[in-house]
Amino acid sequence: DAKTTQPPSMDCAEGRAANLPCNHSTISGNEYVYWYRQIHSQGPQYIIHGLKNNETNEMASLIITEDRKSSTLILPHATLRDTAVYYCIVRAPNTGNQFYFGTGTSLTVIP
Amino acid sequence: NAGVTQTPKFRVLKTGQSMTLLCAQDMNHEYMYWYRQDPGMGLRLIHYSVGEGTTAKGEVPDGYNVSRLKKQNFLLGLESAAPSQTSVYFCASSYSRTSGSSEQYFGPGTRLTVT
Numbered sequence: 001d002a003k004t005t006q007p008p009s010m011d012c013a014e015g016r017a018a019n020l021p022c023n024h025s026t027i028s029g030n031e032y033v034y035w036y037r038q039i040h041s042q043g044p045q046y047i048i049h050g051l052k053n054n055e056t057n058e059m060a061s062l063i064i065t066e067d068r069k070s071s072t073l074i075l076p077h078a079t080l081r082d083t084a085v086y087y088c089i090v091r092a093p094n095t096g097n098q099f100y101f102g103t104g105t106s107l108t109v110i111p
Numbered sequence: 112n113a114g115v116t117q118t119p120k121f122r123v124l125k126t127g128q129s130m131t132l133l134c135a136q137d138m139n140h141e142y143m144y145w146y147r148q149d150p151g152m153g154l155r156l157i158h159y160s161v162g163e164g165t166t167a168k169g170e171v172p173d174g175y176n177v178s179r180l181k182k183q184n185f186l187l188g189l190e191s192a193a194p195s196q197t198s199v200y201f202c203a204s205s206y207s208r209t210s211g212s213s214e215q216y217f218g219p220g221t222r223l224t225v226t
Contacts, residue, residue: 034214043115043201043217044154087153099215101153 004088009106012082018075020105022088025069031092033064034099035073037084044087044101047073078109113137115218117202123224124192132187132221134202141207143185144169144215145177147198154201160185161207192225199223 005023012018024033034049048055048062050071055062061074075082087104115136124130134143141162146154146169156169160179174196176188185204189196199222203215 041148041199041220043203043219044215046214046216049214099154101155103151103153 003100004090004102006086006088006102006105008103009108011108011110012075012078014080014109014111015077018073018078018082018107018109020073020075020086020088020107021070022072023070024088024090027068027090028092031090033062033068033071034089034091035060035062036087036089036099036101037082038087038104039081039084047086078107080109080111083107083109115202115204115216117200117218117221119221120219121222123226124189125226126193128192129188129190130192130223131189132200132202132223134185134187134204134218135183136185136202136204136216137183138204138216139182140204140216141182142205142213142215143179144203144205145175145185145187146201146203147171147196148201148220149198157187157200192223194225197223197225 032049035047036044038044048060050062064071085104085106087101089099118133144159145157148154155171157175158177160166163182166177178186199220201220202218205213205215
């Protein structure tokens with residue numbers, strides 16, 4: 001699975017959009033980009049995933065560059081409850097194997 | 112749906128004691144996983160299972176054993192606990208798909224301290 005690079009920490013003002021970047025320059029053609037978050041030692045929570053196209057769900061939007069070497073997770077209106085560690089993971093489908101979580105980005109939403 | 116549940120939530124062991132952590136899922140997922148998370152670090156895979164009766168080693172399997180006798184349950188055993196096994200343990204499950212993606216669903220964790 002391709003390695004990802006994320007900034008260790010970010011701040012965002014409450015109510016503003018939080019844009020979390022992820023570099024995955026060695027991603028393969030069949031590898032998906034996943035985003036998870038972990039709030040204060042709870043179990044990780046799935047947010048969104050995508051292959052090539054941009055994706056949106058009720059939690060967030062995922063923007064993947066055309067060359068697929070980087071992506072951005074967007075939380076459109078950050079709240080204090082979005083304070084968490086966000087993990088970007090790339091993984092091939094149906095490998096039956098683990099997700100490599102790395103250390104992620106610690107996002108702090110400031111009132 | 113309860114999703115993924117783990118028992119116990121907390122446990123304190125003395126060095127050399129044994130224990131079993133239970134993970135249960137009610138989503139009919141084929142795949143199940145056990146991870147550990149140490150302070151300030153990401154999750155690391157201990158063992159995983161791609162179906163009933165099958166298990167495989169992950170990144171950090173030493174000192175642990177697992178069993179998947181029923182599809183909905185995945186047990187993690189520590190035969191002789193060591194202080195280095197003090198950690199938070201997370202269980203996860205996912206579907207198996209021949210194509211496309213398969214996200215994992217996580218339990219709330221078990222906090223284990225070995226003294």
